[in-house]
Every structure is written in C-alpha cells, then in structure tokens.
Amino acid sequence: MKAGPKARARLRAGSLVAACAVAGAVAGPGLATAAEKLAQDVFVTNTANNPVPVASQGTTQVAGTVTVANQPEPPAPPAQPRPIQIRIPSSPVTHDHPTSTERLFTVPQGKVLTIEYAEFYFSQPADAYNADLHIDCGVQETENIEETTVHLPEVQGSNLQRIFAGPIKMLVPPGRCVVSHVTVINTDIPETVTYYINGGITGYLSDLP
Numbered sequence: 001m002k003a004g005p006k007a008r009a010r011l012r013a014g015s016l017v018a019a020c021a022v023a024g025a026v027a028g029p030g031l032a033t034a035a036e037k038l039a040q041d042v043f044v045t046n047t048a049n050n051p052v053p054v055a056s057q058g059t060t061q062v063a064g065t066v067t068v069a070n071q072p073e074p075p076a077p078p079a080q081p082r083p084i085q086i087r088i089p090s091s092p093v094t095h096d097h098p099t100s101t102e103r104l105f106t107v108p109q110g111k112v113l114t115i116e117y118a119e120f121y122f123s124q125p126a127d128a129y130n131a132d133l134h135i136d137c138g139v140q141e142t143e144n145i146e147e148t149t150v151h152l153p154e155v156q157g158s159n160l161q162r163i164f165a166g167p168i169k170m171l172v173p174p175g176r177c178v179v180s181h182v183t184v185i186n187t188d189i190p191e192t193v194t195y196y197i198n199g200g201i202t203g204y205l206s207d208l209p
C-alpha cells in the first residue's frame with residue numbers, strides 16, 4: 001500500500017530529525033575534544049625586548065650585568081690639607097747689620113696657612129736675643145703686631161750652633177705673609193766676619209672655611 005503525499009512528507013521529516021540526532025551524537029564529542037586540545041596547544045612567547053612584567057616578591061637574584069640609570073652624582077670629597085715646608089733662606093748677619101728679616105711665604109686667596117713648627121739656627125759665637133715669626137703684608141694699622149707674632153724659645157744646641165725652635169700654632173689668613181725676624185748682637189763679631197741664619201717652618205695649607 002502506497003502512502004499518500006502527506007504521509008510521505010511526515011516520514012521524510014522524521015528521518016531528517018533522526019539523522020541530525022545521529023550526526024550530533026557522533027560529531028558532537030569529537031568537536032569538543034578538538035577544541036579543548038587546541039586551547040591546550042597555545043603558547044605565548046615573549047622576547048627579551050618585550051618581557052612579561054612580573055612583580056617581585058621577597059629577595060630577587062639578578063644575574064649578569066645590571067645598569068642603573070638616573071642615579072645622583074656622589075658628592076665630591078672634601079679637599080685635604082696640603083702639607084707644606086718652607087725653608088728660611090740663608091740670611092747674612094754682620095757686625096753692621098745684626099738683624100735678619102725675610103719674607104717667607106704669602107698665603108694664596110681662599111687658603112689658610114697653619115704653622116706647626118719653626119726653627120732658626122746660626123753659628124756661634126753670635127748671641128741672639130730675639131727670634132720670631134710674625135704675620136705681615138696687609139696688616140691693618142689698627143691691628144696689634146704683637147698679637148700676630150710668635151717668639152721661639154732657645155733649645156740646646158752645640159758648641160758650633162745656637163738653635164731657637166719649637167712647636168707652635170700660628171694661623172696665617174689669605175693674602176697675608178709670614179716673615180722671619182732674628183736680631184743678633186755680639187760685640188765680638190769681627191767686622192770682616194759674616195754669620196748666616198738658616199732654618200725652616202712646617203705646617204699645612206687648607207681651604208678657607
């Protein structure tokens with residue numbers, strides 16, 4: 001018995017639904033598995049020029065050379081005092097000129113000279129009653145010259161020399177000079193004989209505070 005047109009239409013519709021159901025049952029799990037595997041096989045790779053930003057936690061070890069930019073310049077070290085030795089030139093003393101005065105050193109601008117030791121020595125039989133250093137050059141008329149003078153004591157010498165020496169503390173401001181002054185008196189100095197005074201001073205030169 002042949003089915004009518006309406007019956008045949010209903011039969012075709014039912015077969016299509018069944019086919020879709022079978023196809024979904026067969027293809028559905030395969031597509032899901034393929035999609036899951038595709039998601040697992042994706043890798044993200046960053047180059048050294050485009051690293052992944054990571055927030056460090058705790059102690060972080062860094063290998064290789066590390067360059068830190070934009071760092072402040074370290075402060076310059078303070079200038080160190082410069083040791084200085086000044087020799088007193090060999091100064092003649094005679095019967096007619098018993099005084100020796102020598103300008104030894106002029107302190108540069110911006111500096112201060114600190115004298116820590118001074119020494120004068122000269123030959124016997126000359127007798128000395130005054131051996132000192134004083135600050136000169138630029139001293140104002142209102143300044144007391146005695147306040148800028150250091151007298152040196154006599155120390156034990158020899159039968160051939162008399163020595164005036166000792167540690168001192170003498171500050172010489174910038175622009176001023178140090179002058180040595182020795183007066184020798186001895187009536188036994190022959191007029192034809194010349195004695196020479198020698199010596200030196202030591203200290204340091206530093207920047208003006």
